[in-house]
Amino acid sequence: MDAKTFDYVIVGGGSAGCILADRLSESGRFRVLLLEAGSADKSMWLRMPLGFAKLFYHPKYNWRYQSAPQRELAGQRVYTPRGKVLGGSGAINAMIYVRGQREDFDDWAAQGNPGWGWDDVLPWFKRVESHHAGDSEWHSGSGKIHITRDPVHPICESFFEACNALGHRANDDFNGARLEGYGVYDINTRNGQRDSSCTAYLHPAMKRSNLDVQTDALVERVLFDRNRKATGVDVLIKGRRQNFAARREVILCAGAVETPKLLQCSGVGDAALLARHQIPVVHHLPAVGQNLQDHLCASYYYRANRPTVNDEVRHLPQQARAMFQYLFKRKGIFATTVKAGGFLRTSVEEKAPNVQLYFNPLSYVLPESGGMPRVEPYSGYTIFFAPCRPTSRGSITLTSADIQAPPHIDPNYLSTEHDQAEAIAGSKLVRNLAATASLKRVTAEEVRPAAAVSDDASMLQFFREQSGSIYHLCGSCAMGSDTERSVVNSQLQVHGMTNLRVVDASVFPNITSGNINAPTMMVAEKAAHMILESAAA
Numbered sequence: 001m002d003a004k005t006f007d008y009v010i011v012g013g014g015s016a017g018c019i020l021a022d023r024l025s026e027s028g029r030f031r032v033l034l035l036e037a038g039s040a041d042k043s044m045w046l047r048m049p050l051g052f053a054k055l056f057y058h059p060k061y062n063w064r065y066q067s068a069p070q071r072e073l074a075g076q077r078v079y080t081p082r083g084k085v086l087g088g089s090g091a092i093n094a095m096i097y098v099r100g101q102r103e104d105f106d107d108w109a110a111q112g113n114p115g116w117g118w119d120d121v122l123p124w125f126k127r128v129e130s131h132h133a134g135d136s137e138w139h140s141g142s143g144k145i146h147i148t149r150d151p152v153h154p155i156c157e158s159f160f161e162a163c164n165a166l167g168h169r170a171n172d173d174f175n176g177a178r179l180e181g182y183g184v185y186d187i188n189t190r191n192g193q194r195d196s197s198c199t200a201y202l203h204p205a206m207k208r209s210n211l212d213v214q215t216d217a218l219v220e221r222v223l224f225d226r227n228r229k230a231t232g233v234d235v236l237i238k239g240r241r242q243n244f245a246a247r248r249e250v251i252l253c254a255g256a257v258e259t260p261k262l263l264q265c266s267g268v269g270d271a272a273l274l275a276r277h278q279i280p281v282v283h284h285l286p287a288v289g290q291n292l293q294d295h296l297c298a299s300y301y302y303r304a305n306r307p308t309v310n311d312e313v314r315h316l317p318q319q320a321r322a323m324f325q326y327l328f329k330r331k332g333i334f335a336t337t338v339k340a341g342g343f344l345r346t347s348v349e350e351k352a353p354n355v356q357l358y359f360n361p362l363s364y365v366l367p368e369s370g371g372m373p374r375v376e377p378y379s380g381y382t383i384f385f386a387p388c389r390p391t392s393r394g395s396i397t398l399t400s401a402d403i404q405a406p407p408h409i410d411p412n413y414l415s416t417e418h419d420q421a422e423a424i425a426g427s428k429l430v431r432n433l434a435a436t437a438s439l440k441r442v443t444a445e446e447v448r449p450a451a452a453v454s455d456d457a458s459m460l461q462f463f464r465e466q467s468g469s470i471y472h473l474c475g476s477c478a479m480g481s482d483t484e485r486s487v488v489n490s491q492l493q494v495h496g497m498t499n500l501r502v503v504d505a506s507v508f509p510n511i512t513s514g515n516i517n518a519p520t521m522m523v524a525e526k527a528a529h530m531i532l533e534s535a536a537a
């Protein structure tokens with residue numbers, strides 16, 4: 001095999017790509033190339049948990065996309081951060097680790113995807129994690145990514161009491177027997193540092209001589225032979241075009257925004273769309289870029305009558321002290337992320353929890369123009385909520401045959417009556433929590449939206465104007481058996497093509513009920529197994 005030929009070429013070194021690079025190179029039998037458009041993960045902000053705030057608009061590590069104007073969100077564009085670095089979005093995310101609920105995956109299986117029901121995927125979730133509780137029916141203590149749970153700020157207890165007062169149940173493990181309830185989130189950190197698929201899988205694997213990792217390598221297109229077999233890729237490495245051949249497979253792990261765009265730029269997508277951009281059609285596959293989904297979320301801001309984390313970080317000397325504490329003990333506010341929350345039903349008619357809550361003992365604003373978050377100048381906390389299973393569906397489409405042009409991202413947020421009703425129901429739930437004796441006891445006032453929101457209409461209007469993405473884009477190359485409505489089969493092979501798979505969040509047929517990094521990594525573990533099985537056949 002020459003220096004430019006590999007068994008597997010993996011495009012995108014994000015949450016999924018790093019796992020594949022490790023697993024496919026593990027046996028030493030295969031030569032593996034990982035191509036990542038972003039750079040190496042050298043900054044300390046990528047390791048420090050609170051560094052995610054610094055990375056939110058970081059020009060070097062973040063693609064910093066904007067959605068198309070959203071009709072149902074008062075015409076606003078929605079900021080859409082995506083990781084552009086080894087580790088991908090998993091290197092810049094907020095580290096909340098949630099698998100989702102049984103029904104999410106059983107619905108995947110029901111959509112023509114045998115092998116993806118909850119009982120099928122549980123072993124692959126376990127394979128990802130080294131869980132703080134060790135081995136059990138639900139967990140593994142010997143996987144690669146450390147899953148931890150830290151103590152919460154005392155004011156979180158008032159939130160728990162509020163949930164209890166409304167009749168909700170406590171849940172001491174969202175990743176255990178059930179998702180429903182209130183409690184403390186698991187996070188993927190190790191010794192006070194981010195533990196991602198990059199740090200836990202890729203870094204140790206990079207010592208292997210059969211794994212090549214190229215950063216600053218933007219894949220422009222997948223190359224095919226006449227029989228629609230993927231044979232390699234064209235890549236711009238530091239601006240110079242090169243190509244690499246794949247003897248076995250090209251595996252796309254560029255994420256829910258870039259994978260569909262790359263397929264389209266390579267001639268796989270809706271024929272009419274490709275024709276508009278003078279791209280020769282390799283295969284008409286209309287579902288490429290369709291079925292895009294995301295979680296929208298809105299925040300309620302409160303002034304507390306006692307100290308919150310705001311008081312620990314508002315002033316420079318406090319920040320310096322906190323940094324010192326982090327650097328020497330890996331503890332304190334810089335080792336933190338949102339920790340308390342829950343998955344609740346907004347009414348007894350709901351069959352499953354339909355709203356995810358986050359309780360943050362810190363209130364801050366992310367300036368729209370970029371830069372660091374601005375901590376509010378009072379003792380504050382926020383409650384924010386996101387409907388779990390929105391039914392709005394959007395799309396990703398290329399805007400040019402040039403891979404460097406940003407795609408048209410149209411999540412089509414809040415476009416169904418179901419989603420609008422849940423925006424109102426979620427707001428009512430937050431208000432009901434705030435009205436309990438336990439939260440009232442620690443609260444001076446609601447700062448925002450306060451009197452501006454009083455009934456269903458103003459709740460919906462508030463959500464239209466103030467909600468934003470919680471960055472869980474997925475579904476844009478969905479798995480399924482119907483070639484009109486899906487892009488990959490249950491083996492994650494692109495319909496109608498040979499030697500080409502998609503392995504990232506774009507294959508989700510439907511969004512899961514919580515944060516989606518854990519399910520994305522589960523998909524990668526399961527896919528690696530499938531790929532190695534087909535290599536052995």
Ligand SMILES: Cc1cc2nc3c(=O)[nH]c(=O)nc-3n(C[C@H](O)[C@H](O)[C@H](O)COP(=O)(O)OP(=O)(O)OC[C@H]3O[C@@H](n4cnc5c(N)ncnc54)[C@H](O)[C@@H]3O)c2cc1C
Binds near residue numbers: 088093096256504
């Ligand atoms: C700010 C933020 C906060 C989040 N918080 C959480 C959270 O707390 N918990 C949670 O569960 N989820 C969270 N998420 C979501 C989660 O991190 C992502 O859904 C997940 O990482 C997606 O993984 P992926 O492998 O599909 O794509 P990514 O991890 O995004 O990886 C795609 C990679 O491909 C590279 N790439 C793209 N195009 C090309 C190309 N043409 N050539 C070469 N390389 C390319 C990209 O640079 C990137 O590194 C968050 C996301 C963001 C952005």
